[in-house]
Amino acid sequence: MADDGDCVGNLWVQLVAMPRICFWSSIVTKLNLVILLLFITSFSSCLNDRVAEFALTKKEEGDLKEQNKEELEVIEEEEEVLDSEDLEVFYPTNQWQTVRPGQAIPAGLHVQLNLQTGEKLAKLPDDYKEKSDTKDSPTSKRLGQIDIDPNSFTTQELKRALAKMKETTKADDTPEEKAHREDIRRRFRPIEKLKEEFRELNLQLETDLEIMLKLINKFNNSASTLEEKITALSDLEYYVHQVDNAKDLLSLGGLQLLINGLNSSEPLMKEYASFVLGAALSSNPRVQVAAIQGGALQKLLVILATDQSSAVKKKALFALSSMLRHFPYAQQQFLKLGGLQVLRNLCTEKGMEILYIRTVTLLYDLVVEKQLIKNSDDKDEAHEKTQQYSQVNLMPAIVEQGWCTIISNLLKTPEHDSREKVLKTVHVLLAFCKDAYAGDPTLNHVLSLLRQEYEELAEEEQKEGDEDGYFKELLHSINSIAQQLK
Ligand SMILES: *[C@@H]1O[C@H](CO)[C@@H](O)[C@H](O)[C@H]1NC(C)=O
Numbered sequence: 001m002a003d004d005g006d007c008v009g010n011l012w013v014q015l016v017a018m019p020r021i022c023f024w025s026s027i028v029t030k031l032n033l034v035i036l037l038l039f040i041t042s043f044s045s046c047l048n049d050r051v052a053e054f055a056l057t058k059k060e061e062g063d064l065k066e067q068n069k070e071e072l073e074v075i076e077e078e079e080e081v082l083d084s085e086d087l088e089v090f091y092p093t094n095q096w097q098t099v100r101p102g103q104a105i106p107a108g109l110h111v112q113l114n115l116q117t118g119e120k121l122a123k124l125p126d127d128y129k130e131k132s133d134t135k136d137s138p139t140s141k142r143l144g145q146i147d148i149d150p151n152s153f154t155t156q157e158l159k160r161a162l163a164k165m166k167e168t169t170k171a172d173d174t175p176e177e178k179a180h181r182e183d184i185r186r187r188f189r190p191i192e193k194l195k196e197e198f199r200e201l202n203l204q205l206e207t208d209l210e211i212m213l214k215l216i217n218k219f220n221n222s223a224s225t226l227e228e229k230i231t232a233l234s235d236l237e238y239y240v241h242q243v244d245n246a247k248d249l250l251s252l253g254g255l256q257l258l259i260n261g262l263n264s265s266e267p268l269m270k271e272y273a274s275f276v277l278g279a280a281l282s283s284n285p286r287v288q289v290a291a292i293q294g295g296a297l298q299k300l301l302v303i304l305a306t307d308q309s310s311a312v313k314k315k316a317l318f319a320l321s322s323m324l325r326h327f328p329y330a331q332q333q334f335l336k337l338g339g340l341q342v343l344r345n346l347c348t349e350k351g352m353e354i355l356y357i358r359t360v361t362l363l364y365d366l367v368v369e370k371q372l373i374k375n376s377d378d379k380d381e382a383h384e385k386t387q388q389y390s391q392v393n394l395m396p397a398i399v400e401q402g403w404c405t406i407i408s409n410l411l412k413t414p415e416h417d418s419r420e421k422v423l424k425t426v427h428v429l430l431a432f433c434k435d436a437y438a439g440d441p442t443l444n445h446v447l448s449l450l451r452q453e454y455e456e457l458a459e460e461e462q463k464e465g466d467e468d469g470y471f472k473e474l475l476h477s478i479n480s481i482a483q484q485l486k
């Protein structure tokens with residue numbers, strides 16, 4: 001779902017609608033939202049201390065109750081609109097897909113609900129494939145079974161019916177009312193029975209931890225096929241974006257399994273192990289420390305230094321970036337292990353063009369990171385960090401290895417966005433690369449070409465009423481570099 005470092009910053013409720021619901025699948029299908037509603041209502045009082053059971057991947061625990069209330073309202077509003085669209089059906093796959101309002105969801109799916117936006121995602125459970133493999137009809141149909149019987153009740157009718165069932169039978173019912181209630185009773189279980197089901201369902205709600213454990217076991221199981229292992233990894237990637245989940249990955253022993261996967265003989269395994277690792281490492285010092293102790297840095301550098309596809313190297317570079325950012329010790333080790341040479345070769349390797357700018361961006365980030373620490377306001381922290389960063393002799397190595405020219409040559413790239421990144425990097429390198437740049441006729445030529453191009457673009461931009469536009473900014477950056485090179 002998310003590319004590389006993108007994080008899912010929202011609140012999600014995750015629940016696994018277990019196959020047992022199929023028994024009353026007609027209710028579930030039509031009343032999927034109502035179930036969630038009842039479900040949240042009946043447990044909201046103890047929600048805060050049962051967060052784990054709801055598998056809430058949460059950011060701000062304190063606001064949960066408030067958000068749930070909002071969510072209930074959203075759901076109820078949606079309900080009103082839904083009835084006319086009852087027949088629209090959601091077709092699940094192995095991937096998370098957004099469930100549009102009004103779509104009926106078959107029982108047995110993984111369902112996630114975003115508590116902030118109300119967006120709902122669903123996909124087939126991971127073991128779905130095995131089941132459908134063993135037999136096509138009628139078992140495989142069971143999970144995907146969707147009740148679109150037009151004679152079944154609408155959600156509104158059901159709600160009313162359920163409300164009625166709650167009342168004890170009144171003596172003065174008309175025969176019609178009695179018959180009607182009997183009819184409903186025959187088709188649906190009374191509310192107490194439903195509540196019982198909900199309680200059982202609650203026990204089957206899986207926490208992130210349990211899901212991750214399953215995925216790790218799937219990945220670690222020698223009986224799993226390569227495809228199953230890769231699927232487990234790609235599911236795992238989703239979870240480890242959360243800082244706490246990434247820590248759990250560590251305590252469950254999953255991190256070392258990932259590191260071991262980096263030197264698997266299967267390219268796909270290398271790729272996905274890097275992908276999950278990169279997500280787990282992002283802004284997570286504890287995982288960063290454990291990963292470097294587990295030998296991840298060496299293995300990532302081996303991937304980047306050897307003959308691999310650009311897809312594999314792309315993810316390895318992503319993991320390396322997550323490993324190095326804000327972790328001076330890793331940066332120091334990286335330099336010791338010859339990591340900068342590895343990246344240099346990558347940046348001149350044919351077929352790896354898509355990685356050139358990413359590599360330059362990583363270097364830019366590392367250089368700026370060190371500079372920012374020096375200028376930090378917090379003196380104590382600055383002192384401590386400055387100590388650590390003083391061991392990272394990045395700039396001399398950059399100059400020595402000829403990066404100045406490698407980077408400035410990338411200004412020839414046609415994309416504005418890439419040029420912007422290169423310009424920024426050239427800018428921070430200027431003071432150190434002066435010798436290399438001052439007498440470089442190619443750089444001067446490229447800069448004057450770029451200036452021409454952006455003067456025109458900036459002018460058009462201005463005509464369209466954009467005073468401080470993107471192109472003007474690029475032009476400014478080019479002029480500033482040219483000025484300093486004089
Ligand atoms: C992976 O499997 C091996 C062998 O079955 C087992 O010894 C090890 O504990 C497992 N590791 C994890 C993290 O589950």
Ligand SMILES: *[C@@H]1O[C@H](CO)[C@@H](O)[C@H](O)[C@H]1NC(C)=O
Pocket residue numbers: 260263264265295
């Ligand atoms: C991966 O590296 C570890 C040591 O770091 C080694 O024990 C293992 O055999 C290697 N696996 C492969 C497939 O080369």
